[in-house]
Structures are given as C-alpha cells and as structure tokens.
Amino acid sequence: MLFGQDANSITKVFTETTTWTFSQKTHPPFLGHEGHYLCTVAVCGTPSIVKPLRLGKRHGHEIVVNRQLLIANAFEELIQQNAPAFHKVIRSFYDKYGYPLSRKITTPKASNTVYLLMKPLEYFFLIVLYLCSAKPEEKINKQYAI
Template identity: 45%
Template sequence: MLLLLFGQQPDSFIRAFTDTYKHGLSQWDYQCDNVECGGHYLCSVAAKGHPGIVKPVRRGVRNGNPILCNRQLLISNAFEELIQEKLPFLHRPIRHHYNKVGDVIHRYYGIFNIRVVADIVYILMKPLEWLFLLTLYTFDRKPENRIARQYLSRKDRDLIRQSESKPPCFPA
C-alpha cells in the first residue's frame, strides 16, 4: 500500500531486483563475452541481433551459464512455464516439436551470427511474442512477476517466490 501511495507498482521490489540482476546491461560489454549465446533459439536472436532492434534487457542464467535476455525471450520462457504448470499434457508435444525445429536450426546456426538475419527472425517472432503475452495476461494472476523471474539463478528464483508467498508486513 505504501508503494502504491507513492506511485509505485506493488511489485517494485521484485522489478528492481530483476532489472538490475547481475549488474544490468550498463556495466558490461554487449559483445557476448563470457555469455552463452547458443543452445536456445531466442537467446541467440537476443544476443546476435542489433541492440536497437532486439533490445537486450539484462543478463540471465541458464544451466549455470550467463546468457543475454531480451523481453521476447523472457515472455516466451514465461509462457512455456505457464503451459508446463497448467497443461503439462500439452507442454510435452509442444516441447518435442520445438526441439525438432531447434535441431534443424542448430545445423545452420552460423547464419544467425549475421545480425541482420537475427533481426529479421526477431521481427518474425513478434506475433508469437504478442500471443504469448496475451495468454500470460489472460491466465496468470501476476504475469509480469512470472516474466521477471525467468532466467534467474535457482537461488534467486526461490527467494522471489518466498517473498511473493509471504503476506506483506505493515507496522501497526
């Protein structure tokens, strides 16, 4: 309530943490040094496209390796997490199909090192991103919190989940 009184979002603490996670983009080189760029199609787009187009947001962690995250990647992963939680029987075939497509993509992965190609793929993926976002806002109580939690370390995700589940403590 105090945050709302001063014009802040109720989840400002979570947003402040995730927006500055691993020092934010302002303190590291965009060139993907020490950042895992392969292994995930959207991550490769986020890491390889022109920053003005793919709009990297922050660093994240995937399989213990740092990755570069953009909003499209975070939304897509949040959508997959929602489907996995709510419709696990549907998640399995979707994931299986995505992995088959991913295998084909990774055979020709070198082409995605070309920034213009990555930009085009990013733009082509926009309608899916909007569909995923619409789904998240329709079926999730706190879609922005789910999106913000993506690609954090397990320890940090657990801390955020604990803080979300605790009732707010207001002084008497």
C-alpha cells in the same frame, strides 16, 4: 499498474534497457548461445532492435536475455503447469527444430529478422499470460534469474 505491472514500469522502460537515452545499463557482453534460437537472437541481433535487457542463467551458463525471450519462457512455464501433455508435444517439436534453426542464425540481420518474425507470437504469449496469470509481470521477470 492497470495490467498488473509495477507502479514504476513506465520509468523502467527507459532506465532498465540498453538503448534508450536515459538507460542506466550497457549492452551485455557476447556470450555463448547454443541450443535456443531466441537466446541467439538476443545475443546476435542489433541491440537497438532486439533490445537485450540483462544477463540471465540457463542450464548453469550466463546468457543474454531480452523481453521476447522472457515472455516466451514464461508462456512455456504457464503451459507446462497447466497442460503438461501439450507442453511435452511443444517442447519435443521445439527441441527438434529450435537448435538446428539457432545454428543458421549467424548474422545480426538474421537475428533481427527472427526477432521481428516472432513479434506476433510474442504478443499472443503476452495476452495469454495476462489472461491466465495473476501476476504476469512477476512471472516474466523471474525467468532466467541469476
């Protein structure tokens, strides 16, 4: 509640993930993931490391999402709303390099490595979201909603 999260967010950490002792959810099934390397990481990584949360919908297809993917997408949405020209530059760079990178992530070890390398950027995105959004957790949680 202190940082705009739900009152029961601490409980959700343990019950709405797939890797904790009190988890109520199972690992999502393997689904296609072409076109987005963070989707690839969420699907192909070791569940205890990349922590898949749930299924989501992207371009009409079901995908596996983890918190890192949700945060990155919420950050992109924030940039798109507040700096459309800057977003266009970022999106064109990502489109140019993201898909070729996703095709090289073919093992759990590679997925885990990308996940860990993205951690500092994830924290930066999260800080910006908390500083610039009135309800950051709502913005994060609505990403890839089914």
